[in-house]
Amino acid sequence: MPASLDRPPGLCGDFARNTSAVVGLLALLLGLSILVLPLSPLYPACNSQQILGSALTTPAAAGAAAPAAAPATAWLGAPSRAIPPNVTVMVFGGSTTFGRGVSDPANKWVESFRRAFERLTGSNVTLVNRGRGATTADYFASCFSRYLNGQPTPTVFLLEFAINGGNVTRLVESMLRSSDAPVVLVRQMACYPAIRYSSATDLDARVSWPEQREEQRTAAYVYRLHEFDFVSHVVPRYGSPCSADSLPKLFQVHEAPGQHLGDLGQRLLGEFVASELVRNWDEVFDPARRAATPHPPAFKETCFYADEVGSACAGEGAACSIENAFAPDGEGWSFVAKAGRKDKVCWQADRPGVRLTTVDPVEFFEATIYAEFTDRNPSTMELFCGNQLLKEIHLKHGMRGSMVKAAALHAACSGQKLTVVSKDAAPDQLLRVCGISMFS
Ligand SMILES: *[C@@H]1O[C@H](CO)[C@@H](O)[C@H](O)[C@H]1NC(C)=O
Ligand SMILES: *[C@@H]1O[C@H](CO)[C@@H](O)[C@H](O)[C@H]1NC(C)=O
Ligand SMILES: *[C@@H]1O[C@H](CO)[C@@H](O)[C@H](O)[C@H]1NC(C)=O
Numbered sequence: 001m002p003a004s005l006d007r008p009p010g011l012c013g014d015f016a017r018n019t020s021a022v023v024g025l026l027a028l029l030l031g032l033s034i035l036v037l038p039l040s041p042l043y044p045a046c047n048s049q050q051i052l053g054s055a056l057t058t059p060a061a062a063g064a065a066a067p068a069a070a071p072a073t074a075w076l077g078a079p080s081r082a083i084p085p086n087v088t089v090m091v092f093g094g095s096t097t098f099g100r101g102v103s104d105p106a107n108k109w110v111e112s113f114r115r116a117f118e119r120l121t122g123s124n125v126t127l128v129n130r131g132r133g134a135t136t137a138d139y140f141a142s143c144f145s146r147y148l149n150g151q152p153t154p155t156v157f158l159l160e161f162a163i164n165g166g167n168v169t170r171l172v173e174s175m176l177r178s179s180d181a182p183v184v185l186v187r188q189m190a191c192y193p194a195i196r197y198s199s200a201t202d203l204d205a206r207v208s209w210p211e212q213r214e215e216q217r218t219a220a221y222v223y224r225l226h227e228f229d230f231v232s233h234v235v236p237r238y239g240s241p242c243s244a245d246s247l248p249k250l251f252q253v254h255e256a257p258g259q260h261l262g263d264l265g266q267r268l269l270g271e272f273v274a275s276e277l278v279r280n281w282d283e284v285f286d287p288a289r290r291a292a293t294p295h296p297p298a299f300k301e302t303c304f305y306a307d308e309v310g311s312a313c314a315g316e317g318a319a320c321s322i323e324n325a326f327a328p329d330g331e332g333w334s335f336v337a338k339a340g341r342k343d344k345v346c347w348q349a350d351r352p353g354v355r356l357t358t359v360d361p362v363e364f365f366e367a368t369i370y371a372e373f374t375d376r377n378p379s380t381m382e383l384f385c386g387n388q389l390l391k392e393i394h395l396k397h398g399m400r401g402s403m404v405k406a407a408a409l410h411a412a413c414s415g416q417k418l419t420v421v422s423k424d425a426a427p428d429q430l431l432r433v434c435g436i437s438m439f440s
Pocket of ligand 2: 085086124
């Protein structure tokens with residue numbers, strides 16, 4: 001673990017380490033610079049101090065304070081905050097949350113968040129990080145309660161889908177149905193839309209960037225959630241994070257430059273989220289707030305899924321095994337384990353035109369299919385309700401050929417069997433159906 005991460009959050013980390021002899025002068029200059037200097041020459045030194053300083057009374061006080069002098073919790077203000085001694089934080093998000101972009105797993109923003117939160121509050125944080133690359137909110141929205149099985153009861157959920165998008169509103173609804181824990185959204189950033197690093201051959205994968213941010217904002221609006229906006233926090237202080245000067249400091253540049261926050265960016269994000277969560281704790285946990293939250297629609301969810309937690313099939317929203325839910329209608333489909341991963345089992349087609357049909361009739365007005373493909377040319381599947389074609393689903397590549405794993409099916413099927421027909425599968429272009437969630 002880099003030494004800078006052990007410092008109190010108010011210190012300037014890597015930058016302070018080399019400037020301890022002039023730290024007092026720097027603090028003074030920083031205070032002055034807030035008033036009179038362009039910020040870029042100092043950027044991003046003392047960035048975290050600024051961020052945490054926002055919870056203090058004034059920016060000037062934050063700039064001039066000697067961070068080590070004050071106890072870590074001094075800035076919390078009123079001692080009435082009821083932050084429990086043990087806090088379980090469950091995080092859902094994309095690749096940045098998984099930890100892409102950092103040079104060491106200890107530098108992931110969620111780990112930086114945990115350390116900062118523990119420092120600020122004296123509480124113990126149990127972190128459950130479900131970040132997963134190339135996933136949208138739809139991936140987690142379905143069969144949601146399986147994420148809670150066998151885990152400590154979450155105190156709070158953090159969602160980070162401002163880049164990957166998906167129907168965040170539906171994910172929030174799934175969470176509200178399954179848990180009393182409040183949901184907080186984390187708005188982080190990338191410098192470019194996924195278009196820049198998407199597969200050149202898959203135009204569908206070139207989804208727009210503002211659209212995905214809006215998907216997260218919409219959830220905040222509908223369910224009146226806090227959204228901790230790292231972007232508008234950083235920009236006014238330091239100018240564009242994506243300028244030629246800032247991008248290499250905040251973002252990882254070895255691969256897909258500007259797409260994943262790097263060591264510094266993730267640390268600042270984690271510290272920012274920790275400070276915001278503490279600062280807003282009373283409001284986030286205000287029972288009146290939850291009481292005023294609109295009730296999510298009481299959908300029934302039927303889930304067949306076997307990707308992550310085996311084939312347990314008990315309890316509301318639990319995933320039943322997809323193995324028994326479908327049966328091949330003729331040749332061409334088989335139930336396979338992924339090489340090296342016994343827990344990853346899917347129905348797999350290796351030729352075009354073959355059919356996989358549910359054993360029982362189904363009931364849904366909306367469904368999500370989990371699919372995979374093993375080739376650089378994604379397969380296509382057709383979904384039929386009885387004999388009626390519901391939708392042709394083109395599986396997509398995400399950034400750099402990664403797979404987009406969930407496909408939403410906005411179509412109804414009632415009292416008939418659902419059939420998946422592989423359209424263009426081949427031995428070197430396999431199609432895998434790994435799960436289905438149906439809302440009725
Ligand atoms: C945090 O955990 C440690 C060890 O697990 C324990 O000794 C300590 O009392 C805990 N702190 C609180 C506030 O419960
Ligand atoms: C918090 O968790 C620690 C172990 O991680 C335990 O020792 C302690 O008793 C817990 N505190 C409370 C108040 O539950
Ligand atoms: C997202 O999900 C919500 C809740 O299920 C639904 O009302 C809304 O229409 C969905 N949005 C889109 C764009 O599919």
